[in-house]
Amino acid sequence: xxxxxxxxxxxxxxxxxxxxxxxxxxxxxxxxxxxxxxxxxxxxxxxxxxxxxxxxxxxxxxxxxxxxxxxxxxxxxx
Amino acid sequence: xxxxxxxxxxxxxxxxxxxxxxxxxxxxxxxxxxxxxxxxxxxxxxxxxxxxxxxxxxxxxxxxxxxxxxxxxxxxxxxxxxxxxxxxxxxxxxxxxxxxxxxxxxxxxxxxxxxxxxxxxxxxxxxxxxxxxxxxxxxxxxxxxxxxxxxxxxxxxxx
Numbered sequence: 001x002x003x004x005x006x007x008x009x010x011x012x013x014x015x016x017x018x019x020x021x022x023x024x025x026x027x028x029x030x031x032x033x034x035x036x037x038x039x040x041x042x043x044x045x046x047x048x049x050x051x052x053x054x055x056x057x058x059x060x061x062x063x064x065x066x067x068x069x070x071x072x073x074x075x076x077x078x
Numbered sequence: 079x080x081x082x083x084x085x086x087x088x089x090x091x092x093x094x095x096x097x098x099x100x101x102x103x104x105x106x107x108x109x110x111x112x113x114x115x116x117x118x119x120x121x122x123x124x125x126x127x128x129x130x131x132x133x134x135x136x137x138x139x140x141x142x143x144x145x146x147x148x149x150x151x152x153x154x155x156x157x158x159x160x161x162x163x164x165x166x167x168x169x170x171x172x173x174x175x176x177x178x179x180x181x182x183x184x185x186x187x188x189x190x191x192x193x194x195x196x197x198x199x200x201x202x203x204x205x206x207x208x209x210x211x212x213x214x215x216x217x218x219x220x221x222x223x224x225x226x227x228x229x230x231x232x233x234x235x236x237x
Binding site for chain 2 (some may be wrong): 013014015016017018020021023024051052055056
């Protein structure tokens with residue numbers, strides 16, 4: 001499964017809270033409706049990204065996991 | 079839903095420096111307004127150039143992992159000269175291995191993203207700390223200033 005995206009952000013190797021902080025910055029830089037592809041290896045990144053999108057109102061369009069590598073597609077909603 | 083996070087940072091050790099800065103930066107990334115009130119030893123975190131020099135003591139800290147797994151070092155060993163430096167070196171090593179950001183980086187992100195850094199005036203007077211000893215971007219204020227912020231629908235945390 002893969003999605004169209006407008007920008008890519010690699011947070012591999014980074015620990016909490018850096019993937020969230022970098023994602024926030026990157027999504028702020030998108031136009032409304034554009035999608036960020038974010039890659040992380042922090043095992044806590046799935047619940048964290050879900051919580052972050054739920055609180056900020058941005059949309060987690062999709063995510064996948066492949067042997068410890070998490071890929072998220074986040075759409076800027078507002 | 080709470081819109082603010084109000085944090086009191088009381089301790090100036092390496093381990094105690096992380097939770098307030100991690101939660102503050104994460105909360106501000108989640109569109110919350112955040113203020114950290116640095117009081118007493120917490121002021122060490124916001125002294126110029128000091129964030130990455132904080133130490134951790136093994137004394138009275140039995141939860142600290144052992145330097146050699148499986149070999150239990152009696153806690154009393156912690157009083158020997160140099161043990162604080164050893165424990166600090168160990169902890170910095172674990173942090174680096176796990177690729178955790180340095181305290182100075184988190185502090186910089188906090189300020190950049192609009193976290194209010196409030197230094198307790200009374201603690202500064204007690205401990206002889208001047209405003210110019212602290213990093214740029216700090217507000218110096220008293221309890222009332224923090225309470226006014228916290229009273230408006232805030233999650234309040236103490237570390």
